[in-house]
Amino acid sequence: MLNKEMFTIISTLTSSEMKGRYRNTWAGFMWVILNPIIMFGVHALVFKHILNINMDRYYVFLLGGLLPWIFISSTITMTAHTLITNREVLLSFQVSPMAILCSKVIDNFINFLAPFSLLFVVLYFQEGFNILGILSLPISMLLLVITGYSMSVFFSILQVYFRDTQYILNFLVSIMYFLTPIFYPIEMVPKSIVWIVHINPIYSIVRPLQIALWDYDLQLLSIALAKALITCILSCFLAFIFWRKKRNELYLYL
Amino acid sequence: MNSTSTSNNVLEVKNLDITYKTSLFHGRSLRDAFIEALTSPLKFLMRRPQSLELLKDISFNLEKGDRLALVGVNGCGKTSLCRAISGMHGEQKGIVVNGQIRAIFDTSVVVQPELSGTENAFILSNLLYPYFSKKQRKEIAEEALEFSELGEFQHSAFKYYSKGMKARLFLSIISAKPCDLLILDEVFNGADEFFNEKITKRVKEMIQQSSAVIFISHSADLVKEVCNKVIVLDKTQIVFEGGTDEGLDFYRKLNKK
Numbered sequence: 001m002l003n004k005e006m007f008t009i010i011s012t013l014t015s016s017e018m019k020g021r022y023r024n025t026w027a028g029f030m031w032v033i034l035n036p037i038i039m040f041g042v043h044a045l046v047f048k049h050i051l052n053i054n055m056d057r058y059y060v061f062l063l064g065g066l067l068p069w070i071f072i073s074s075t076i077t078m079t080a081h082t083l084i085t086n087r088e089v090l091l092s093f094q095v096s097p098m099a100i101l102c103s104k105v106i107d108n109f110i111n112f113l114a115p116f117s118l119l120f121v122v123l124y125f126q127e128g129f130n131i132l133g134i135l136s137l138p139i140s141m142l143l144l145v146i147t148g149y150s151m152s153v154f155f156s157i158l159q160v161y162f163r164d165t166q167y168i169l170n171f172l173v174s175i176m177y178f179l180t181p182i183f184y185p186i187e188m189v190p191k192s193i194v195w196i197v198h199i200n201p202i203y204s205i206v207r208p209l210q211i212a213l214w215d216y217d218l219q220l221l222s223i224a225l226a227k228a229l230i231t232c233i234l235s236c237f238l239a240f241i242f243w244r245k246k247r248n249e250l251y252l253y254l
Numbered sequence: 255m256n257s258t259s260t261s262n263n264v265l266e267v268k269n270l271d272i273t274y275k276t277s278l279f280h281g282r283s284l285r286d287a288f289i290e291a292l293t294s295p296l297k298f299l300m301r302r303p304q305s306l307e308l309l310k311d312i313s314f315n316l317e318k319g320d321r322l323a324l325v326g327v328n329g330c331g332k333t334s335l336c337r338a339i340s341g342m343h344g345e346q347k348g349i350v351v352n353g354q355i356r357a358i359f360d361t362s363v364v365v366q367p368e369l370s371g372t373e374n375a376f377i378l379s380n381l382l383y384p385y386f387s388k389k390q391r392k393e394i395a396e397e398a399l400e401f402s403e404l405g406e407f408q409h410s411a412f413k414y415y416s417k418g419m420k421a422r423l424f425l426s427i428i429s430a431k432p433c434d435l436l437i438l439d440e441v442f443n444g445a446d447e448f449f450n451e452k453i454t455k456r457v458k459e460m461i462q463q464s465s466a467v468i469f470i471s472h473s474a475d476l477v478k479e480v481c482n483k484v485i486v487l488d489k490t491q492i493v494f495e496g497g498t499d500e501g502l503d504f505y506r507k508l509n510k511k
Contacts, residue, residue, distance in 0.1 A: 020367075094340050252276070
């Protein structure tokens, strides 16, 4: 339940996480936001200019697909070991594991929003966006954050029981990166294997952002948002059940 | 004191069972599970978790003024019982708490190792006293920093602190305010001899000001000094509940058998 006390705990953990990561300096903050921008630049260089991928508004396509992908994949992989690394805190006094995970996800979301907003402003003046698409961004981002959080809950609990979860997760995320149309259009995927893309939960959560920014169409966006909502509800349900089932034993295995 | 208590009863524990499901995951990796699922699918599917029955049918009450010592050998379930009471296991059937609980299980905690002792003091104050106002939390952190006598070290990164220095700061913060139900699990370990005298006095004052206390310690002298009730846990059950001297005698005899 999100009451005033929980809000104090989550905001304290988030700000301490950010201070720890940025080391209280602007250079530290720049270092964190430069990472996705460099990834964006490298993808644009390799696929647009070296491999000559034939797509209109490729930079916008990357903004709508690659950056949300970086957010959700880094959230899952970075938070997988959170409960283990915070075991001293968790075993020492009453602080909810869910609050610690929530602070990590919020911190990561701020790290995503900063480069996303920067590139958004630059591309707005260069390429332009559909205004209705822009208005739909808060809903798509909310679904992205909630799904990222629920996946973090699931995998961080799994990591407590199976200590090799993070290694396997890193491997799976690198495979998913190639199987998710974030730097190539879905039309390039052969029809016989396109089902792989459609069952990919990360694609379903990223797709509304791609549509809102790159190929806005109200009908397409509505379908994508409905799919994203279903993915979000399912992942929340799974994480909640897993947490309820394992929360007591968690302290035994930490 | 931030209290929500309305009656004399601070804690009611009734027919509490704590059972952990083990062995299904214990000592395994996803890789092992994958190999087993391929090589012995039947065995993998038929595997059922074993139950570790830690506590069974635990019932006791705490009223205002009660200072209870939980006594028992290592692994008898003292800490698990305190975790369940403090709400770390979520809503637990059989436990009713009337008021705010503060439970401390270790004193050498690092929240953000990269940040200074001062910053960690403010973080700990926010985490331990979230129900206080922002101004009160700031005052708690400032007072604790002064009490801890860390001097110039308070500006150093927390990761460079020794276990004793961490304990100094943490103990200074947790002993700043009393509460309705205070749970202290071996909290006097860690700080150096000279500071220990000072902090012990302060923690004892906080214990006196708190409505009820559950205290876990292997030091019979401390138990005698701090507590007025003893519960002895043995083989999943309460085997003694009563006065301090009788309780400690019972525990000694129990382990001499």
